[in-house]
Amino acid sequence: MSLYPEACFIKSANTPGQFVPDVGVEVAFAGRSNAGKSSAINVIVNRRQFARTSKTPGRTRLVNFFKLSDEQRLVDLPGYGFAKVADKMRHHWADLMAEYFETRHSLRGMFLIVDIRRQLTDFDRRMLGFAESVGLSTHVLLTKTDKLKRGQAAKAMLEVRRDLGDVATVQHFSALNRQGEDDARAKLEEFLNTPPAE
């Protein structure tokens, strides 16, 4: 059973003018392309339809708004691998992200999806920077944990923790065997129930 039986896609935005009204609360999900963001969202929300929606061609470059329940949203932010992307697109992305983080009063927290085998990338550091600049809490999902042996996974977590310091909390996650789903869902609920900053 999904905690969010009314969950559904609302719209995609390519400019701040297309963002949905800034009322209620929302939690953002960010991750380098292929890190496993769509898979993680599906497991946490427990709704298969989300995957299909985010796989629509072109949507991976847009800010995708989903309704979780009345007055609660999940926002799927665009992600990519920096090396493969043209300057023009990178600038558009950076402007869109800056605008998003600076203007959304309803934003209560960010999930950052990181492939445990890659550690933190330049993309991840940029996202952490955006969140930090507006005093937003971040929770890192070290996903694809199933790809590593236990000891390796524990070591990778220690390294990321050391790298992050107190900038974000972090947990193991796997969309494949659902490791960490309860903790991730509890964190989503915690973010959604966070009172506004002022």
Ligand SMILES: Nc1nc2c(ncn2[C@@H]2O[C@H](COP(=O)(O)OP(=O)(O)O)[C@@H](O)[C@H]2O)c(=O)[nH]1
């Ligand atoms: N083994 C494993 N594969 C995963 C996991 N999460 C995602 N994947 C795979 O990684 C690829 C990218 O996943 P996707 O969710 O589309 O990534 P996105 O681009 O960040 O949205 C797909 O082939 C997924 O099946 C996981 O936890 N474990």
Ligand SMILES: [Mg+2]
């Ligand atoms: Mg995706």
